[in-house]
Amino acid sequence: MIDSGWLNIGSFVFGLIAWILPVGKLLRNNKQGNQKWFTFSVMSMSACAVSLCFQIIEIYYLVTIEDWSALSDTIGFVTFAATVLLIVTIILNTITLMVYRDKKQST
Structure with a gap:
């Protein structure tokens, strides 16, 4: 049967990944990686x-x-935790979108 402890741990880990990816992309400000911001956002939303889904x-x-x-x-x-996870993930990815959209327009 299912060990629900692993589902909770997996949910927590994927939730952290969902937040770490856009924050990491924003903190790493390199010109070479500017094209990959969309990939990071998709991976973040997928996480x-x-x-x-685990919950x-x-x-x-x-x-x-x-x-x-x-x-x-x-x-x-x-x-409550699912709502916070979703809202913060959307906000972080929206910030990433705005930052890299502005950088693309200025180059």
């Missing part, structure tokens, strides 16, 4: 999607085994 699988697993107390204890935080 966010995988992270959220959906975790919820499905709890429903399947009918662990209603675990579900009711965690669903509030999971909803």
Whole structure:
């Protein structure tokens, strides 16, 4: 069966990747890599999607085994964390888009 601990760890790791990729791209300001910002944004959004998918699988697993107390204890935080993950990922990738779009127009 599924070990839900690994789903939570995987979700956390992919959530971090979703944030690290655009931040890392913004901090590395080199002309050679300016063309690859879109790839980093797609990878970031994909990592966010995988992270959220892991949480959906975790919820499905709890429903399947009918662990209603675990579900009711965690669903509030999971909803909050998923919302924060999505909003911050979108904001970081939007900032990356604006920075590199402006750099492309100025060159």
